[in-house]
Amino acid sequence: MNMFAHRARQSIRIALKEWRLLLRNPHGLAVLFLMPAIFVLITSVTMKNTLVAPLSMPLTGWVLEDNSQAAKKWLNDWQQRHLGALYPSRQALQQALKDRKIEAGVLVLKGWLTSDGTPDVKQIEIWLDHRIQPAAAGKLRAELAFSTLRAHMNIVAARGGAFTSILLNSVQTSDLLADSNTPQIRYLYEIESGRKINAVQQTVPAWLIFGMFFVVIPIAGVLIQERRDGTLTRLGSFGVSPVALLGGKFAAFLVMNWIQLGFMLAVGYWIVPLLGGEALSLDFSIGWFIGIVLATSTAAISLALAIAAWTQNFDHAAALGSGLNVVLAAIAGVMVPRMLMPANLQLISEWSPMGWALDGMQAVFLGVPEASFMLPRIGLLLAFAVLCGGMSWWRLR
């Protein structure tokens, strides 16, 4: 029998055996399919708020420690636009926050109206419920600052006479960040592709990558058992080379990664909309999509094989594999979107395997992928795979 054909047949049989073992391992399947799907569902709905949902003004409660007429008038103006209950004391305000009757407290300190008769924005404290979105808190702060400025101008204008007051009254009712009256934000991806950026378009590729790298759990489970029980030794005595062994495992999990991919696309397309999120758009470049998924899958399986080959037992492999995946995912911006990272961390995240994969996937899912952007990332992922594959072969040879 031709040696190459024999080795190929060995690899195919090893791949089928891996599949059989995987199908009998419900925990491994849960890690590979359910975990990333749950992450997609949660983060798609969560990120939807951050990215596209209209930002509403938090419901406020007020305590006026400044008893000036100007402060009362200022509060009255605010209540006409945004409501807001008045509380008699700090304690009452704190209790209202705890009881979730309000989302934010505004404490107008004594001295808000300065000795020269103008308001001082530094004499305002904002108390927030723990659950309030940072963007909503930012909106409240900006509106309070703008409103204080307007009160300041009204006071100054009143001193300036009737004409100045009439001029100011024309902008009196508008808010700084009114929903219908703000500049539009467009991300670069959106400008390039013309597609509207949405949460599910970002979370599906991110968590897909995370799930793909979690093949370390089933791969390590079997490979370490094979090593511990002498099955690898026995396979060696049956003429199975490390290349045929690794090739079989690689083929099995390559197919598995594609099934993961199909599952995650289905979750994004059908399940996320059922929970109130946007549907995943599948309008992207298929060629680059296949390229980046193959490169990511190759890197993920090779890393898993290297971890399985170099750890002593399954506990070590599971701890190292899971821990490393979580760290890599955190660095790459899978867990915390890159937009929330400081500039230095963003730079680091672009130099990690999951970062290369995420860049490539997001270019496919969100923007218009170009060869000059995609090829270096695919190349880096494949180089990483060769390094990890070489380490596995060295250990098992």
Added chain:
Amino acid sequence: MNTHACLLTAEHLSFVYPDQTDPALQDVSLALERGQALGLLGPNGSGKSTLIDLLMGLKKPQAGKITWTRFALSASSAAILPLSVALVPQEYALYPELTCAENLYFFAGMLAISRQEITRRVEEAIQRCMLEEFLNKRANQCSGGVRRKLNLAIALLQKPDVLMLDETTVGIDLQSKLFILDQIKQLVNAGCAVLFATHHMDEVSALCSNILLLEHGKVVASGALDTLLIHPDKGQVFKDLDALFMHYTQKP
């Protein structure tokens, strides 16, 4: 082409594990011939498994030489074929989540043989090790005795000229043990060379004509069992193999 009866010779083998200073094996020599069962004896940690690893090529000796005959007159047919060496490790070297049949077909599928031959060898191994009623049972749901039989059956798929067994009967009931020993005896009678590592003297006396006794990685006694049973100093016959073992391993 060498089809000589001597299938394996090992000369002056020494091996030290990388993280240890004391040698696991020191100046060990042996020869294994067709139809011979060599009992590899020694207390725990004496170097039996290390010696098997060296002979299987899984570890490289730091000193000494191992020579395998490349071709042999097949133990199962009259043809001259590449030497087939099978290992039955101490552990259950199989897939616990697969059924007995799946294990057998998987391992047979690793051999460079046709589909028909795969089926034939699997059926033969099943019959020989009496696994018929366990075929659809997962290995991890079988008793220790059945798993030991499956462990042996997998090795038999290779139609071995040389069979190395490392404490193959540990932890099983008497019936299963006697069954396995009987199968090994039949293989020896058919011309298979067997290296049988154990610390059960009764198994050695039932199966082996020659023994190699290791203590702290050194050979303390080797040769034909009949000869060794005569006390080297007193000229008397040892009461049994246990007495011989205790004499050479210097434990009261």
